Amino acid sequence: xxxxxxxxxxxxxSEEAFLTINCTYTATxxxxxxxxxxxxxEGLQLLLKATKADDKGSNKGFEATYRxxxxxxxxxxxxxxxxxxxxxxxxxxxxxxxxxxxxxxxGQGTILTVHP
Amino acid sequence: xxxxxxxxxxxxxxxxxxxxxxCTVEGTSNPNLYWYRQAAGRGLxxxxxxxxxxxxxxxxxxxxxxxxxxxRQFILSSKKLLLSDSGFYLCACPRGGRGYEQxxxxxxxxxxx
Numbered sequence: 430x431x432x433x434x435x436x437x438x439x440x441x442x443s444e445e446a447f448l449t450i451n452c453t454y455t456a457t458x459x460x461x462x463x464x465x466x467x468x469x470x471e472g473l474q475l476l477l478k479a480t481k482a483d484d485k486g487s488n489k490g491f492e493a494t495y496r497x498x499x500x501x502x503x504x505x506x507x508x509x510x511x512x513x514x515x516x517x518x519x520x521x522x523x524x525x526x527x528x529x530x531x532x533x534x535x536g537q538g539t540i541l542t543v544h545p
Numbered sequence: 546x547x548x549x550x551x552x553x554x555x556x557x558x559x560x561x562x563x564x565x566x567x568c569t570v571e572g573t574s575n576p577n578l579y580w581y582r583q584a585a586g587r588g589l590x591x592x593x594x595x596x597x598x599x600x601x602x603x604x605x606x607x608x609x610x611x612x613x614x615x616x617r618q619f620i621l622s623s624k625k626l627l628l629s630d631s632g633f634y635l636c637a638c639p640r641g642g643r644g645y646e647q648x649x650x651x652x653x654x655x656x657x658x
Contacts, residue, residue, distance in 0.1 A: 461645045472635055473589075473649040518588060522645035531577055531645050532604070533637075537588040 431456045435519050435536035442509055442543050450504040450539045452493075452519035460521040462486075462495055462502040463533070467516040476504075476517070509543045516540050547572035549650035551636050557656045564609075564623040566653050568636030571617070576642030578619040580611055581649075583633040595619060631657045 436451040454460065464476040464486070477486030482497035491506045502519060519536040548571045558564060570576055580592040591604045593611035601611050608627050612620045619636060636650040 463646075465649075472652040475646065475648065478646060522647075531639060531643070531647075532579070532591055532594060533581075533589070533647055535588040535590075 431460065431521060431523065431534040433519050433521055433534055433536035435517075435539050438538070439540035439542060442541070444511055444543055444545050445508045446543075448504070448506040448509045448513075448541070450517055450519075450541070452502045452504065452536060454500050454502065454519075454521050456500075456521055456523065456534075458523065459497070460523050462493070463520045463522070464491070464493055464502070464504050465518040465520060465535075467518065467538075469515070473518065509541075511543045511545055514541055514543045547576075547638060547640070547642070547648065549636055549638055549648065551634075551650040551653050553653060554651065555654045555656075557658060558626050559658055560628055561625045564621070564626050564630070564655070566621040566634055566655070568619040568621075568650055569617055570619075570638050573617070573638065573642040575616055576638045578613065579637040579647065580619065580621050581635045581637060583635065583652075585632065589635065593621070626657045628657050631655055 432455045434453050461480045463478045465473040466476045467473050477488040479486040479495035482495055484495045486493050493502050493504045516538045518538045520533045522533050550569045577596050579594045581589045582592050583589045595601050595613045598613055609623050634653045637647040640646045
């Protein structure tokens with residue numbers, strides 16, 4: 430079945446540092462890929478998405494590129510802020526017509542803490 | 546745009562007690578609806594999904610059940626809670642009601658004591 434593997438956390442950075450959170454996946458066919466963010470005490474918010482190979486999703490300074498050859502969707506940000514402290518989840522959804530269409534499979538989440 | 550409501554926001558229940566969590570959606574019709582659980586220190590796991598009134602699919606066998614009595618209402622229930630049912634329960638709905646881009650409600654934090 431489908432699966433998502435994220436780098437182990439927690440990740441602790443100083444403000445303005447470069448961020449990478451690795452994500453790799455296993456899926457049948459060509460899934461859609463997502464990054465969600467969860468701020469303390471809140472639900473999940475969609476951060477960015479990519480629906481086909483070589484697509485780059487971007488939002489709020491974060492970027493991730495859908496790499497089919499390496500089955501990866503790593504999250505990056507050039508300069509993190511204290512307000513970026515949160516839990517980040519990589520997820521995938523299967524294509525229309527498949528049994529996993531519309532259902533999200535999540536990685537285990539990576540806790541990011543940014544210090545001033 | 547659609548809005549997902551969940552209540553209660555927090556709940557503390559003793560082992561063996563019943564459970565009812567509610568999710569309602571505004572701004573879309575006949576949506577697919579999903580229940581996820583986030584256990585402490587772990588990722589999210591899909592529990593149930595529904596493509597219409599009275600239609601429920603279970604992803605993981607467990608102590609919980611789900612029902613969809615109305616088009617935009619999705620309920621998660623249990624007859625007798627276990628300690629392992631503690632967690633953060635999230636309802637989700639795709640943008641426009643269908644598709645793969647899901648949006649989440651604010652969640653219910655359940656603690657079973």
